[in-house]
Amino acid sequence: MDRRDFFKLSLAGGAALAAGSSPAEARETHTISPDALGLLYDATLCIGCKACVSACKEANEMPPEFLPKTEQPYWDQPLDISGKTLTVIKLYQNGTMEKKDEEQNGYAFIKKSCMHCVDPSCVSACPVSAMQKDPLSGIVSYNKDACIGCRYCVAACPFGVPRFTYDLAIPQISKCQLCRHRVKDGKYAACAEVCPTGATLYGKVTDLKQEAARRRALKPGTATIYPRGRLGGPEQNYPGVAAKYVDRLYGEKEFGGTQMVMLSGVPFEKLGYPDLPPRSDAAKSETLQHGLYGGLVMPLAFLGVLTYAARRTVKDEDSHHD
Amino acid sequence: MTEHAVSHAPAPAGGRLISPVTVVLAALALAAAVVLACRFVYGLGAVTNINDGFPWGIWIVYDVMVGSAFACGGYAIALLVYIFNRGEYHPLVRPALLASLFGYTLAGVSVIFDLGRYWNFWHIFWPGYAQVNSVMFEVAVCISLYILVMWIEFSPAFLDRLGMSGAKKKISKLMFLFIALGVLLPSMHQSSLGSLLVIFGSQIHPLWQAGFLLPLEYLMTAVLLGFAVVVFEATLVSLGFKRAMETALLARLARFIWGLLIAYLLVRVGDLAVRGALVSAFRFTLEAFWFWIEMICFVIPVWLLAAPAGRSNPGVLFAAAVMLMAGGFLLRVNGFLVGYETGAGWHYFPSLPELTVSVGLIAFEILAYIVFVKTLPVLPAQSATPR
Numbered sequence: 073m074d075r076r077d078f079f080k081l082s083l084a085g086g087a088a089l090a091a092g093s094s095p096a097e098a099r100e101t102h103t104i105s106p107d108a109l110g111l112l113y114d115a116t117l118c119i120g121c122k123a124c125v126s127a128c129k130e131a132n133e134m135p136p137e138f139l140p141k142t143e144q145p146y147w148d149q150p151l152d153i154s155g156k157t158l159t160v161i162k163l164y165q166n167g168t169m170e171k172k173d174e175e176q177n178g179y180a181f182i183k184k185s186c187m188h189c190v191d192p193s194c195v196s197a198c199p200v201s202a203m204q205k206d207p208l209s210g211i212v213s214y215n216k217d218a219c220i221g222c223r224y225c226v227a228a229c230p231f232g233v234p235r236f237t238y239d240l241a242i243p244q245i246s247k248c249q250l251c252r253h254r255v256k257d258g259k260y261a262a263c264a265e266v267c268p269t270g271a272t273l274y275g276k277v278t279d280l281k282q283e284a285a286r287r288r289a290l291k292p293g294t295a296t297i298y299p300r301g302r303l304g305g306p307e308q309n310y311p312g313v314a315a316k317y318v319d320r321l322y323g324e325k326e327f328g329g330t331q332m333v334m335l336s337g338v339p340f341e342k343l344g345y346p347d348l349p350p351r352s353d354a355a356k357s358e359t360l361q362h363g364l365y366g367g368l369v370m371p372l373a374f375l376g377v378l379t380y381a382a383r384r385t386v387k388d389e390d391s392h393h394d
Numbered sequence: 395m396t397e398h399a400v401s402h403a404p405a406p407a408g409g410r411l412i413s414p415v416t417v418v419l420a421a422l423a424l425a426a427a428v429v430l431a432c433r434f435v436y437g438l439g440a441v442t443n444i445n446d447g448f449p450w451g452i453w454i455v456y457d458v459m460v461g462s463a464f465a466c467g468g469y470a471i472a473l474l475v476y477i478f479n480r481g482e483y484h485p486l487v488r489p490a491l492l493a494s495l496f497g498y499t500l501a502g503v504s505v506i507f508d509l510g511r512y513w514n515f516w517h518i519f520w521p522g523y524a525q526v527n528s529v530m531f532e533v534a535v536c537i538s539l540y541i542l543v544m545w546i547e548f549s550p551a552f553l554d555r556l557g558m559s560g561a562k563k564k565i566s567k568l569m570f571l572f573i574a575l576g577v578l579l580p581s582m583h584q585s586s587l588g589s590l591l592v593i594f595g596s597q598i599h600p601l602w603q604a605g606f607l608l609p610l611e612y613l614m615t616a617v618l619l620g621f622a623v624v625v626f627e628a629t630l631v632s633l634g635f636k637r638a639m640e641t642a643l644l645a646r647l648a649r650f651i652w653g654l655l656i657a658y659l660l661v662r663v664g665d666l667a668v669r670g671a672l673v674s675a676f677r678f679t680l681e682a683f684w685f686w687i688e689m690i691c692f693v694i695p696v697w698l699l700a701a702p703a704g705r706s707n708p709g710v711l712f713a714a715a716v717m718l719m720a721g722g723f724l725l726r727v728n729g730f731l732v733g734y735e736t737g738a739g740w741h742y743f744p745s746l747p748e749l750t751v752s753v754g755l756i757a758f759e760i761l762a763y764i765v766f767v768k769t770l771p772v773l774p775a776q777s778a779t780p781r
Binding site for chain 1: 434435436437438439440442444445446447449450475476477478479481484508509510511512514515517518522523524525527528529530531532534569570571573574575577578581582585589590592593594595596597605606609734736737738
């Protein structure tokens with residue numbers, strides 16, 4: 073084999089290693105567990121009382137947050153989720169703000185917390201398995217004892233959910249874990265437990281989606297009943313009026329679905345929720361990684377070529393020196 | 395004289411270690427150490443401007459991503475000398491390897507400054523914690539291994555001094571294997587630094603979200619930067635140590651740079667065209683502005699290095715190298731910072747202490763390079779210098 077052949081061979085190896093444009097096997101977007109747990113947030117039922125924000129703080133033993141430069145640091149004032157706050161209710165406002173749940177000259181509330189993605193970017197991004205998705209409940213959990221604090225999860229999440237405590241010498245990631253620590257006491261997500269109107273509802277995702285479908289099928293303005301707390305719990309019969317929704321259950325298809333699903337009268341783009349394709353970014357990233365490094369086949373083949381070439385060159389050099 | 399000089403084996407350059415230059419460098423490094431002390435006592439937020447909208451600042455994007463790409467000289471030259479069997483570039487190997495050694499070691503160490511829970515960093519290598527689907531896992535493991543491999547590659551330069559000639563002999567016998575690993579590992583992690591962006595999806599501006607071509611683009615620019623840095627360092631070393639320039643050799647190297655640069659631009663612009671992202675370069679946005687600056691940095695060297703006259707002119711070569719380094723810097727800063735948006739209302743610009751650390755790291759690196767070159771056999775011996 074002469075120099076030219078080496079050149080070609082190594083080049084081919086290098087190109088194959090780098091390009092990976094035709095990965096052997098695509099990593100499919102994950103599908104939802106039949107026992108997945110989650111939340112249904114119905115923005116039209118939300119009255120913006122923020123009882124959920126307060127209950128979440130208490131259940132997760134998180135400190136209060138104050139507005140910058142406030143003269144009244146007496147009560148919790150989070151503007152967004154953060155290292156100290158796992159859920160907030162945000163306000164959408166437009167024009168005269170006359171009507172609730174109207175895009176024009178209206179206002180609306182929207183919950184922000186972890187979506188518990190079916191195929192979460194944070195879990196795929198985490199290099200040390202600190203972010204995990206429970207195979208049954210689908211809850212995306214965080215283990216600070218494993219975490220190295222690299223914040224790849226913070227950067228990767230399309231919803232901007234994992235947050236970090238930059239102000240602490242011993243920092244950690246903060247994110248909603250659907251109150252999984254309360255399950256052993258027979259309790260469930262604190263935000264849903266305290267929600268007075270049932271705007272945030274806890275349950276199995278399949279049931280929540282059925283409930284969402286029922287609401288969407290109702291004629292706006294007609295009388296109906298709403299469950300509160302958790303689906304299948306003691307409080308299932310709160311009378312109310314059917315709302316007018318935009319034709320979308322957010323979280324049904326985005327990135328293969330999320331376990332917090334949402335209904336709203338205002339388009340979700342206006343509420344800060346991105347349009348995401350059905351194929352998850354985690355699936356794309358892992359398809360690329362598996363294509364390049366699956367079974368270490370390509371790196372080892374490339375190493376073989378390199379070793380061969382390097383050995384020949386070094387031998388040549390040695391013989392020159394002799 | 396140059397032709398004659400290059401045939402000499404490496405030798406210590408000698409000279410005084412304490413000079414105005416080294417004192418200033420040491421002062422800058424010390425300032426960085428003070429900031430880092432604050433960071434470890436009061437947390438990342440006390441000294442940096444990073445936030446939940448920009449969780450990665452210059453300590454990652456510059457110190458690690460650009461820093462390691464600037465440290466690809468050893469990789470690029472090893473690729474040329476040992477894999478493509480271009481022995482004539484051999485005099486460039488040791489100086490380039492030394493710069494890479496420092497660049498990478500510091501990039502690796504500086505990761506610790508940025509890791510929030512740094513005491514757990516070993517989890518990346520530990521079965522049970524290690525998460526092999528993560529691009530970050532691949533980057534971390536390959537960079538760590540490469541730093542190790544480079545110290546072994548460089549060890550013949552100092553094992554003699556330590557009186558370990560036996561170890562040197564054994565390592566030299568297996569050197570071809572370390573050389574091969576020294577090409578494989580940077581190929582893997584330099585491409586993966588681009589792959590890190592894949593999972594950011596539409597949070598990355600279309601001008602930089604090249605999807606499955608990201609690893610190729612980052613790898614090609616890493617090799618380009620490696621060559622550019624070799625030219626850059628060779629020029630500075632010949633000026634700083636008052637040595638003859640290896641212009642003839644660098645001019646030939648510039649031919650490789652030119653070809654690779656054309657190939658890179660074809661991939662980069664071709665991808666933008668195919669994805670229909672090129673239109674966003676013609677809007678009045680900050681992203682479009684920085685995109686053009688980045689492209690100019692890559693395109694001007696194409697013109698500078700096109701003719702043999704330009705390639706054999708040290709000034710032109712140096713200018714082209716600096717522009718390429720700026721282009722590679724911008725590709726990474728644009729991809730990870732300028733072109734990154736996770737939602738409305740987030741801003742990031744590095745704080746003064748943050749910049750102090752990055753500058754201090756560079757100063758420390760140059761300082762260590764000077765000390766090593768003066769005391770260890772790195773640069774080719776020159777007839778003028780007594781051996």
